[in-house]
Amino acid sequence: MGLLETNNQLERFTRNKKNKKIIYFIVGILLIIGSITLYKTYSFYEEKKSFNVLKRRIPDFGYDIKLLSVVVDDKKSESIPERGLYKTNVHCTNGTFGEWDYNNWNLVLNNVSSESKCNVEFTSGLSEEEYNKYIEAGKALHRNTYRGKDITPYYTDGSLYIRISNGSFEDLYVGDYIIANDVTWLIADIDNYLYTGDTQLTKHHATLIPAEPLINASMNDTDTTEGGYAGSKMVTETLSNLVSSDGIIGKTFGSHIFEYRNLLSTKINPNAINQSGGVFQGASDRWEWYLRKVDLMSEMNVYGGNVSSSSLYDTGIDNRQYALFQLKPEFINNYRKINFHYWLKNVVSSTRFAYVNATGISDGEYVAASYSQGVGVRPRFLIG
Numbered sequence: 610m611g612l613l614e615t616n617n618q619l620e621r622f623t624r625n626k627k628n629k630k631i632i633y634f635i636v637g638i639l640l641i642i643g644s645i646t647l648y649k650t651y652s653f654y655e656e657k658k659s660f661n662v663l664k665r666r667i668p669d670f671g672y673d674i675k676l677l678s679v680v681v682d683d684k685k686s687e688s689i690p691e692r693g694l695y696k697t698n699v700h701c702t703n704g705t706f707g708e709w710d711y712n713n714w715n716l717v718l719n720n721v722s723s724e725s726k727c728n729v730e731f732t733s734g735l736s737e738e739e740y741n742k743y744i745e746a747g748k749a750l751h752r753n754t755y756r757g758k759d760i761t762p763y764y765t766d767g768s769l770y771i772r773i774s775n776g777s778f779e780d781l782y783v784g785d786y787i788i789a790n791d792v793t794w795l796i797a798d799i800d801n802y803l804y805t806g807d808t809q810l811t812k813h814h815a816t817l818i819p820a821e822p823l824i825n826a827s828m829n830d831t832d833t834t835e836g837g838y839a840g841s842k843m844v845t846e847t848l849s850n851l852v853s854s855d856g857i858i859g860k861t862f863g864s865h866i867f868e869y870r871n872l873l874s875t876k877i878n879p880n881a882i883n884q885s886g887g888v889f890q891g892a893s894d895r896w897e898w899y900l901r902k903v904d905l906m907s908e909m910n911v912y913g914g915n916v917s918s919s920s921l922y923d924t925g926i927d928n929r930q931y932a933l934f935q936l937k938p939e940f941i942n943n944y945r946k947i948n949f950h951y952w953l954k955n956v957v958s959s960t961r962f963a964y965v966n967a968t969g970i971s972d973g974e975y976v977a978a979s980y981s982q983g984v985g986v987r988p989r990f991l992i993g
Contacts, residue, residue, distance in 0.1 A: 822985020872925030891959025
């Protein structure tokens with residue numbers, strides 16, 4: 610072997626050794642960078658996860674023990690106890706306020722920071738009376754809070770009706786909506802007809818309305834209010850068809866639609882003067898109790914007061930404004946920037962019923978009972 614060949618081999622060996630060093634160096638740098646990136650990503654994820662756990666209502670299926678400690682009857686627990694008769698005490702740090710929601714069986718937190726920590730103590734011995742008071746207080750919170758969440762999954766899996774019928778209204782709030790059969794259905798109120806009627810309604814319920822009118826229709830074939838609201842074609846045909854097994858309401862909610870007792874106007878005095886200011890002649894002067902599944906809303910349900918209504922016989926138990934319209938008044942005549950007219954159950958005169966005008970005014974002057982073009986049907990019904 611010559612000297613030249615030996616030098617060439619030595620040169621190649623030296624060059625390869627240098628190349629390997631460079632490769633090892635680069636790989637080492639990449640590993641360090643990757644490790645730092647992975648660590649920061651994981652740390653960010655953990656921080657974000659922890660913050661999100663605190664920011665939201667903590668679910669009953671898990672929590673981060675570093676951020677939330679649970680004590681059940683003086684013993685530290687790794688899980689939140691099942692729903693039961695427990696007294697609760699919530700203490701949080703760093704200005705965070707925590708409260709136990711008995712309806713959802715979750716912790717509700719306000720003014721949360723990523724450094725907050727909370728301790729929840731559960732102590733056996735809460736009486737059923739005290740428990741029911743907490744449930745009622747929680748229900749009031751649900752009724753007085755607009756949320757607007759899509760709760761269609763609860764409708765699909767059937768849990769919607771359990772959440773209503775057990776009185777907890779778990780994760781249900783005013784303005785939440787269901788999309789079914791190409792209609793958006795809104796929760797307008799919660800338990801607002803409880804204990805009303807000549808035979809009291811004692812079942813928990815949610816009052817639903819379509820977000821927009823379902824159809825256009827007249828109140829009667831002719832311009833008359835004779836027979837009051839109860840005697841109108843709207844009641845005897847239109848609404849009955851909507852709630853039948855083939856109707857849009859009936860086929861959507863079926864046996865979960867409640868029958869309840871409602872007080873409806875049945876007769877008018879054509880010579881009586883409307884109570885709204887003496888402009889209209891003809892007023893309801895009799896009412897009767899009926900077993901009902903669906904009805905039009907009253908002026909009180911929508912506006913919170915009577916405007917064009919002819920007399921007290923138009924209102925009956927529909928004497929309170931729905932929470933939805935109190936919290937989101939724009940929903941009275943508009944949904945998602947679409948305005949509309951629709952009928953109400955109140956008699957205005959011998960020829961007219963009240964209606965909501967698309968412009969936002971409460972009306973009853975310009976549209977007679979037989980008018981159908983552009984006047985919608987936006988009924989209410991109860992489910993549970």
